[in-house]
Amino acid sequence: MISLKTITALLSGAALAAAQCTIPPGTLSNNITYYFRAQVQNATRLEVHNKYMNFDEAGGGDKHLFIGPVGMPTYDLTLINGVIHQLSTGVRAVIGGEFSEIDHTTKLFTTGRGDNAAVFQPTYACNPDTGLLQIELRFVRWVGEPDGGFICVRHSFDGSHEFRYDPPGNTLIDVNRECIRVTLVVIPTGGTPPTTLSTVVTSTTTSSSSISTSSVAVTTSTSTSVTATTTTTSSTSTATALPYTDQTANGWRFIGCAPEERWTTDGAFRTLSGAMFGSDTMTNEACLAFCQAGGFAYGGTEWRRECWCGNSYAPTRQPATTLASLALCDYRCTGNSLQYCGGDAWLSLYAKCPTGGPCVNAVFS
Numbered sequence: 001m002i003s004l005k006t007i008t009a010l011l012s013g014a015a016l017a018a019a020q021c022t023i024p025p026g027t028l029s030n031n032i033t034y035y036f037r038a039q040v041q042n043a044t045r046l047e048v049h050n051k052y053m054n055f056d057e058a059g060g061g062d063k064h065l066f067i068g069p070v071g072m073p074t075y076d077l078t079l080i081n082g083v084i085h086q087l088s089t090g091v092r093a094v095i096g097g098e099f100s101e102i103d104h105t106t107k108l109f110t111t112g113r114g115d116n117a118a119v120f121q122p123t124y125a126c127n128p129d130t131g132l133l134q135i136e137l138r139f140v141r142w143v144g145e146p147d148g149g150f151i152c153v154r155h156s157f158d159g160s161h162e163f164r165y166d167p168p169g170n171t172l173i174d175v176n177r178e179c180i181r182v183t184l185v186v187i188p189t190g191g192t193p194p195t196t197l198s199t200v201v202t203s204t205t206t207s208s209s210s211i212s213t214s215s216v217a218v219t220t221s222t223s224t225s226v227t228a229t230t231t232t233t234s235s236t237s238t239a240t241a242l243p244y245t246d247q248t249a250n251g252w253r254f255i256g257c258a259p260e261e262r263w264t265t266d267g268a269f270r271t272l273s274g275a276m277f278g279s280d281t282m283t284n285e286a287c288l289a290f291c292q293a294g295g296f297a298y299g300g301t302e303w304r305r306e307c308w309c310g311n312s313y314a315p316t317r318q319p320a321t322t323l324a325s326l327a328l329c330d331y332r333c334t335g336n337s338l339q340y341c342g343g344d345a346w347l348s349l350y351a352k353c354p355t356g357g358p359c360v361n362a363v364f365s
């Protein structure tokens, strides 16, 4: 049902859009050297229109991107060579992981690691509501992929929307959680950043040196992890007979490879939502020790580097008991390439064994 408020907003938007602004000639630089917030616009989708991009701590230095209520308002963004950066935390916006088979979208998030960036071009445009001049961040490409595509937002947990990449030419839509295409708009936050950002102010004056320092750090960590992977690959094939990592010696039984990040009618989005952390040195031991310290009954690893804990999971998330189902949890852990840490939106799920009781993994056939 369309509310009166919606109709009024649509009409006023249409009326004001007629009063178009004048677009200045020339092309804007792909560096923005003042702080800004990123606003989301899609004037036909009022549930997201004019809301802001929030940052949410995802562990291990990663920050995930949401439209509230999840995440923190973020006022100190800059654009360097078309890439959104937050210099205070050393992260930049990249695309990768959590590919959806249903609509072919991929996650947009921020990290200090070397994932391929999302590139934008600042462009003058007229605000669809007010007709005033604004600077939009037009999406150019996901580095390494063909030019084009869109940034979109789709329903996530707790009433939030998460940011995703919609590839060029894509016509697939997930009817249960459509990814709404949006325009990102630069909202300058001025030359007087909040006092909590005083470290940022310091680094602005030396921005070129702080940028090169962080890119050196990224290169170092990437080459280190590549070396580590290469070293251990030779023994991988003899590491484990079963396509999962046994943790019964630590008091946890493996239940199976559980679906994660599904939008199901029971309202659950995450399979385990009690606590989480992410790390470039993730192992199943580290994850289950974390969940154990928190007193949780269930724990599991996902996407190589994430650990999730909880005390229950929805019946819709019960893993299958076929050997074939384990193939979806075949990602090697970032901290031990001999172990499996879930898959792309699949969780290697464990349950705490009763104290003094039997501790036996589920049987797969």
Ligand SMILES: *[C@@H]1O[C@H](CO)[C@@H](O)[C@H](O)[C@H]1NC(C)=O
Binding pocket: 029, 030, 031, 080, 081, 208, 211
């Ligand atoms: C943008 O900033 C980067 C980093 O400071 C610099 O290397 C590049 O030349 C700048 N590009 C433009 C078009 O000013």
Ligand SMILES: *[C@@H]1O[C@H](CO)[C@@H](O)[C@H](O)[C@H]1NC(C)=O
Binding pocket: 041, 042, 043, 044, 045, 179, 180, 181, 182, 183
């Ligand atoms: C708004 O979102 C819909 C659904 O993704 C899309 O078809 C439309 O082009 C978007 N409009 C704008 C102005 O981005």
